[in-house]
Amino acid sequence: MEYLVASAIGVMTAAGTYLVLRLRTFPVIVGISLLTYAVNVFLFSSGRLTIGYPPVLMDGAENYADPLPQALVLTAIVISFGMTAVAVVIALAAYLAGDDDRINGIRGRGPDTARNEQDGDGTAS
Amino acid sequence: MSHWITLPVVLPALVAAVIILLARYHVQIQRVLSVASSVALVVICAGLAWRASDGTVDVYTLGNWAAPFGIVLVADRLSTYMTLLLALLTLPVVLYAIGARWDERGRHLHALFQLQVMGVMGAFLTGDAFNLFVFFEILLIASYGLMVHAGGRARLRAGTQYVLYNLLGSTLFLFALGTIYAETGTLNMADLAGRIAAIPPGEDAGIRVAAVLLLMVFALKGAIAPLQFWLPGSYANAPGPVAAFFAIMTKVGAYAIIRAYTLFFPPYLDVTQGLHTVWLMPVALASIVIGMVGVLGAKRLDRLVAFSVVGSMGMVASAIAVFTETGIAAALYYIAHSTFATGLLFLTVDLVKRGLRHDDLSLNPRGPIPSEAAVAGLFFAGAIAMAGLPPLSGFIGKLLVLDASYASPLVWWVWAVVLGSSLVAVIGFSRAGSAVFWKSHELTGEAADHAAPATDPDDRPTRLELVSVGLLLAALVAITAAAGPMLRYMETTAAALMNPAPYIEAVMSSTGKDLSGGYDDTDPDTEEAE
Numbered sequence: 001m002e003y004l005v006a007s008a009i010g011v012m013t014a015a016g017t018y019l020v021l022r023l024r025t026f027p028v029i030v031g032i033s034l035l036t037y038a039v040n041v042f043l044f045s046s047g048r049l050t051i052g053y054p055p056v057l058m059d060g061a062e063n064y065a066d067p068l069p070q071a072l073v074l075t076a077i078v079i080s081f082g083m084t085a086v087a088v089v090i091a092l093a094a095y096l097a098g099d100d101d102r103i104n105g106i107r108g109r110g111p112d113t114a115r116n117e118q119d120g121d122g123t124a125s
Numbered sequence: 126m127s128h129w130i131t132l133p134v135v136l137p138a139l140v141a142a143v144i145i146l147l148a149r150y151h152v153q154i155q156r157v158l159s160v161a162s163s164v165a166l167v168v169i170c171a172g173l174a175w176r177a178s179d180g181t182v183d184v185y186t187l188g189n190w191a192a193p194f195g196i197v198l199v200a201d202r203l204s205t206y207m208t209l210l211l212a213l214l215t216l217p218v219v220l221y222a223i224g225a226r227w228d229e230r231g232r233h234l235h236a237l238f239q240l241q242v243m244g245v246m247g248a249f250l251t252g253d254a255f256n257l258f259v260f261f262e263i264l265l266i267a268s269y270g271l272m273v274h275a276g277g278r279a280r281l282r283a284g285t286q287y288v289l290y291n292l293l294g295s296t297l298f299l300f301a302l303g304t305i306y307a308e309t310g311t312l313n314m315a316d317l318a319g320r321i322a323a324i325p326p327g328e329d330a331g332i333r334v335a336a337v338l339l340l341m342v343f344a345l346k347g348a349i350a351p352l353q354f355w356l357p358g359s360y361a362n363a364p365g366p367v368a369a370f371f372a373i374m375t376k377v378g379a380y381a382i383i384r385a386y387t388l389f390f391p392p393y394l395d396v397t398q399g400l401h402t403v404w405l406m407p408v409a410l411a412s413i414v415i416g417m418v419g420v421l422g423a424k425r426l427d428r429l430v431a432f433s434v435v436g437s438m439g440m441v442a443s444a445i446a447v448f449t450e451t452g453i454a455a456a457l458y459y460i461a462h463s464t465f466a467t468g469l470l471f472l473t474v475d476l477v478k479r480g481l482r483h484d485d486l487s488l489n490p491r492g493p494i495p496s497e498a499a500v501a502g503l504f505f506a507g508a509i510a511m512a513g514l515p516p517l518s519g520f521i522g523k524l525l526v527l528d529a530s531y532a533s534p535l536v537w538w539v540w541a542v543v544l545g546s547s548l549v550a551v552i553g554f555s556r557a558g559s560a561v562f563w564k565s566h567e568l569t570g571e572a573a574d575h576a577a578p579a580t581d582p583d584d585r586p587t588r589l590e591l592v593s594v595g596l597l598l599a600a601l602v603a604i605t606a607a608a609g610p611m612l613r614y615m616e617t618t619a620a621a622l623m624n625p626a627p628y629i630e631a632v633m634s635s636t637g638k639d640l641s642g643g644y645d646d647t648d649p650d651t652e653e654a655e
Contacts, residue, residue, distance in 0.1 A: 020293065025285065032292050039299040046307035069306065072255060076299055079262045083295065086269050087288045093273070094281035103286055 005045050012038035025091040025101045029084065036080040043073045127176070130185040130200045132169050133208050133246040137162055141239035149232075156223050159235035163216040166242065170212040174205040178614070180621065182631035184252070191637040192252075193316045199252035201628055202618040203457075207249040207380050210461055211373050214468055215242055217596040221472050222366040224589030225479065230275040230364075237274070238370065241267035248377050252632055254305065254312040257381065258298050261346070265291050268374065271367040272359060283362035290355040294345045301338035308332045315632035317389040318625060326395050333396045339385060340400060347378025349405075349442045350412035353435045357419060360431040365475020368427070369597075372467035375434065376460050379441045383453060387622040388629075392448045406446035406535050410542045412439030417546040420553035425487050426477060429557050430470045433511050436546060437463040440526055443539055449532045453619035455525035458612060461604050462510065462518040469597040470507040476500045476586050476594070477561060488560040500586065501562040503594055508554035510601050513547045518605040523547060525612070 012034050019031025047066030054061045095101045140162040148154040176183065183200040186192065219238060221227075228234040244264025251257050269291075273284040306312055308331045309320040324332055341352070348356040356375070360368045382405075390397045416436025423429035441463060444456035480494025494500060506517065513519035523543055530539035604611060621627070 020289075025289075028289055032289065032296070035293070035296045036299075039296050039303070043299060043303040043306075046303040048307075069303075072302070072306070075255070075259065079259070080292075080295070083262065083266065083288075083292055086266060087285075087292060090269065090273055090281065090288050091285045093276070094278075094285040097276070097278040097281050100282075103289060 001049055001051075005041060005049060009038050009042050009045075012041070023103045025095060025103060028103060029087055029091060032087070033080075033084055036076070036084070040073050040076055040080075043076060044069055046072075127183050127185070129169065129173060129176075130183055130198045130250060133166060133173070133212075133250065134198070134243055136165060136169070137239040137243040137246065141236045141243065144236040144239065145233065152228055155228065155235040159219050159238060160216075160223070162239060163212070163219045163242075166212040166246075167209075167216055170205065170209040173200050174202075174209045176200070177202050177205040180617075180627070182628050184631050184635045186635050186637040189637040191639040192632045192635045193311055193313050194639055195637065196256045197252040197313065197315075197632055197635060198250045199315075199628070199632060200250060202614075202621055203380070203384065204249050206457065206614075206618060207376070207460075208246055210376070210464055211242065211245050211249070213600060214370065214373055214464055214597075217593040217600075218366050218370045218468060218472070220593035220596070221369070221475075221590055224587045224593055225365065225475065227275070227364055227366055233270065234274055237267050237270045241271060241370070243267075245373055245377055249380060252314050254314055254317065254385075255302055258295070258302060261298065261377070262295060264374070264377070265295070268367075268371065271370070272363050274364050274367060280362045280364075283358045287355055287359040290345075294342060297338060297345070298342040301335050301342055304331055304335035304338065308335060313632070314384070314388050315625075315629040318391075318629050319633075321389050321396065322394060324396070329396045336390045336397055336400060337404075339390070340382065340405070343378045343381040343385070344405075344408070344442075345378070346375065347382065347442065348375050348412070348435055348438050349378070350408050350415050350435075350439070353412055353415060353438075356435055357428055357431040360434060360471070361425065361427040365471055365478065368431075369468040369471040369475075372434070372464045372471070375438050376441075376464055379438065379445065379456065379460055382442070382445055383456065383622065386445075386448070387453070388625050391623075391625075401446050401448050402534060406443060406533060406539075409439050409442035409446050410535075410538060412436070412442065413542050413546045415439075417549040417553070420550055423488075423553070423557075426557055426561060427471075427474050429488075429553060430467075430474055430511075433470070433550065433554075434463075434467050436550065437467065437511065440523065440543065443543070444526045444529055447529050447533045449529065450616060450619040450623055451525075452529040452532065453622055454612060454615035455522070455529040457615045457618060458518075458525055458604075458608070459522040461611075462522045462601070465597050465600045465604070466507060466510040466517075466519060469503065469594060469601065470511060472590075472594045472597065473500060473503045473507055476590065477504070479586070488557050494565070497562060499591055501558070503591075503598065504558055504562070506598055506601075508558060512550035512554055514551065516605065518601055518608065521605060521608045 016031045016034035016038060019027045019034065022028060047069035050063065050065045053063050053065045055065055055067050140158055144155050144158055148158060177200055185198040187196045187198065222234060241264050244260050244267055247260035248257055248264060251260060269284065269288050272287055273281055302312065309317055311317055311320060321332060345352040360371055363371060386392065386397065392401055413436050416432050416439055419432025419435060420429055423432055441456050441459050444452050444459055477494060477500060480500060510517040510519045513523040527540060527543055530536045533539060
């Protein structure tokens with residue numbers, strides 16, 4: 001189970017990082033969502049991975065599932081959910097105002113200029 | 126246990142809610158509430174600082190749960206000093222936003238201001254690492270709204286970058302906290318101090334990773350190189366009063382570094398070896414250099430000021446990186462100076478922007494602006510403070526940083542960079558000032574007919590605007606005049622930080638509910654809570 005959870009965190013982090021480096025708003029937001037999934041699973045596993053143990057409130061139990069990371073994950077999920085919503089709204093407003101979904105740089109500058117000039121000119125204001 | 130500690134967090138939260146729910150369409154009521162709350166916060170924070178000034182560490186256990194189990198708010202010298210600083214910055218900024226009618230150019234400015242104050246106050250007061258994260262998120266989500274206040278293409282684009290950058294920072298913060306919890310099993314800062322110190326040397330790989338991750342997160346908030354990329358764009362494009370208010374946001378990062386790396390990752394532990402001298406000091410010096418290169422290279426007045434903020438955060442970080450009592454004391458003094466100087470400069474830039482009646486702040490002569498003498502005077506004073514020339518507090522601050530750096534192995538690097546950067550800052554600011562304020566008169570001489578519309582009385586700064594900017598200048602003069610007593614206070618604060626035993630003792634001996642009362646599964650309280 002450790003390998004499964006660890007590699008899941010690793011794969012999600014790697015995919016999230018790759019998407020963030022795309023530097024267009026939609027992939028970046030999806031990438032950040034993946035990163036927050038990864039961090040949520042990571043937080044969850046920070047209380048050790050246990051199966052079938054009771055929560056902390058029980059007499060005579062030898063071991064228990066740590067309830068604190070679950071509370072932390074819940075907080076983190078709520079916050080990242082709200083943050084992603086705000087990010088989507090602001091990114092959408094920026095796209096509608098600027099007619100460009102690039103996060104970094106200005107139209108006509110950047111690594112993929114040539115391709116974007118072709119498909120971007122038609123919609124340029 | 127004093128309930129007053131909760132007020133700096135609760136009061137702005139309530140005022141923000143009242144503004145949104147009841148005074149949504151009444152700007153006047155919003156203004157009254159916002160100013161009243163800001164004034165009350167100055168009084169409350171001054172009272173808390175007074176209470177803490179004799180070394181008392183006030184601990185408030187939220188929900189009456191004893192310390193390692195529940196969240197605590199802690200008011201010691203450092204926390205109350207930072208909250209007072211925030212309150213003193215908030216009042217002029219709110220007054221300016223009213224005077225310049227920024228609150229009429231978009232909705233909810235005052236509510237967002239109050240929410241942000243709540244977040245920053247909470248970050249300063251909390252004694253729990255995860256709670257620090259939550260307050261960081263509160264201040265960030267309010268700052269996202271403030272950042273794009275009044276809209277506009279450039280501002281929205283800069284806002285998107287700012288939001289996404291900070292979302293990544295939050296993710297990193299959570300990774301750091303998860304690692305800390307996995308290694309120690311607690312997130313209470315005072316409890317962490319004991320548990321991290323007790324980790325045996327062979328098993329400290331995880332906690333070392335956490336120490337580095339946490340430093341990266343705080344460096345990102347504090348805009349310390351190489352994580353400063355978000356700052357110039359966002360500060361330059363944010364509305365004037367918002368940029369001035371953001372002056373405290375970078376200081377939250379500096380505060381968190383001071384708090385975390387004196388309390389639970391102190392410099393004498395094995396896990397933090399090399400963190401300060403090998404990493405923090407060079408990157409601090411690098412941010413001074415980057416800031417000053419930016420000041421020289423900036424083509425717009427607002428970007429120039431934003432880059433000078435990067436430089437001044439580098440100064441703060443280089444003073445912190447020494448990690449001696451003198452170093453921390455110098456950093457604390459410089460934090461106050463940098464907050465007021467940044468606020469002053471951003472508000473003055475906003476006055477210039479208004480006077481020019483367009484957003485193009487490129488450093489070309491554009492014709493004279495109304496009430497130029499006052500605005501130029503304020504810019505001159507702000508530039509003197511930021512560049513670190515006598516007689517204002519920047520000079521004293523840099524002197525303290527230089528003096529403290531003797532304890533660092535990189536002392537000559539610090540001297541070279543700080544003195545060189547001061548020279549560069551003088552050149553950069555005088556170039557900008559003469560382009561905007563002096564050369565514009567030469568332009569008028571050539572084309573006198575273009576000067577007529579510029580003296581429109583509507584564009585003159587109102588009295589309230591000048592007063593609020595003047596308040597920040599007065600604060601700078603005050604911390605210069607009172608540098609002696611203030612520095613003595615900073616030194617006692619730093620001494621208390623370097624010896625955190627009373628703080629830990631106060632937190633860990635707090636009374637309240639804990640798990641000792643038994644935890645059988647038929648406990649009625651627990652079932653009701655479910």
